[in-house]
Amino acid sequence: MDAIAQYFKFAERGTNLTTEIRAGLTTFMVMAYIIFVNPGILTAGFGDADPAFSFAALAAATALIAGIMTIAMGVIGNYPFALAAGLGINGIVAFTLIGKGLTPAGAMGVIVLEGLVITVLVAVGLREAIMNAVPLALKRAIGVGIGLFILFIGFANGGLIKAGSGTLVTIAFPSTPGQFVFLIGLIITVALYVLKIRAALIISILLTTLVALVPPVLGMAAVTTLPTAESFSLAPDFSTLGKFDIAAVWNLGLLTAVLTIFAIMLTDFFDTMGTVTGVAEEAGLTREDGSVPNIARVLGVDSVAAWVGGLAGTSSNTTYIESAAGVAEGGRTGFASVVTGVLFLLAIFLSPIAGIVPGVATAPALVLVGYLMFTIIRDIPVGEIEDGIPALLTMILMPLTYDITVGIGAGFIAWALIKLVRGKMSEIHPLMWIVTAAFVVYFLQDWLLTFGASTPAA
Secondary structure, eight states, X not given: OHHHHHHXXXXXXXXXXXXXXXXXXXXXXXXXXHHHHHHHHHHHHHTTSOTTXXXXXXXXXXXXXXXXXXXXXXXXXXXXXXXXXXXXXHHIIIIIIHHTTOOHHHHHHHHHHHHHHHHHHHHTTHHHHHHHHSXXXXXXXXXXXXXXXXXXXXXXXXXXXXXXXXXSOEEXXXXXXXXXXXXXXXXXXXXXXXXXXXXXXXXXXXXXXXHHTSGGGGTSOOSOOOOOGGGOOSSXXXXXXXXXXXXXXXXXXXXXXXXXHHHHHHHHHXXXXXXXXXXXXXXXXXXXXXXXXXXXXXXXXXXXXXXXXXXHTSOOEEEOTTHHHHHHTTOOSHHXXXXXXXXXXXXXXXXXHHTTSOHHHHXXXXXXXXXXXXXXXXXXXXXXXXXXXXXXXXXXXXXXHTOHHHHHHHHHHHHHHHHHHTTOGGGSOHXXXXXXXXXXXXXXXXXXHTTTTTOOOO
């Protein structure tokens, strides 16, 4: 145990083995949904195009790659960050790329290529350099925006927010067992945290899961059920491994292929930047200027995870904002990630157990984590217009668009524009000019793609 403590620097970061195990378990519990959600999204888009991409095979591969890459993050990066198939990117793979005429294997080829591009950027130091060039106020705004995003996801998963009629979103007044389970869980979570109960988040998830088992007993619709013996599998299906086709990517046409890879790469690039910066800030692991020590290792693992996800047929794997749940439980080192990763590997065979915990049981924890990350706003000089407007756009657009990259892009463009208008070009780092231009291209991608729509490859 002493060797583990020394390797992961428990004493230096003010943590211990028990805390790290608890944090790793908490992160897994709020992330376990991806084992079922990722294959659900991919199979919805793929249909029967390729029998190898079955729900069971995708679920097994999702857990496998999440487990391997999260352990790698813990051992190599030594940060409490967990990785899994990225939400949003998997939707692009399942619907946008398939809609462009690619096969499932061809869509995974796109992911392999964009992952390799990001890996090259990490290898030459450009990804880290860009992160270091971002102003401190924007880094903190990214953390706050992610917090609001997590909080929004929590309320949405809890069933209290829905698409409105005449409004983009509206409240869904509680009427179903799932909504009441969420509300009870939220009360439990806040009460435990306010009382400063150790392991508040994991206890709240477990207690809320028990509450979720009650409705069927009362004759109401089930929120979750206990697994049957038949639902366990000792022979996982790994038929998606190696199912990618890079050559098929160029059937899109050169311009379409390049812009598609660029757009996904930019999403992958800045989603990770936002997540790592925000979660590390919440953990108190950043320097005074907001930079993250030894970030190159973290970015290296994350970039490899992108193309490894493509190789395995699960879509790009990326660092998850839900890692903040483990940080809220005290996780400060990579050992928490090792615990999360091992649990993902066990879930390949024991996924029904993970399936007991419904989304409404983990949603209250996300709401509390969102609040904790939101408190970073106290350190942002919002009264200074050069920082305030970009920070506002960054913070508010993440939850409103369900897209971290959109929030970051809007904030970057606004920051550079205001500096330019005020005649402060010298304060804009050259890399910020490059990134801002890249975001302009990103936001104009649909318009630019119209130029390549009529020129498919032969």
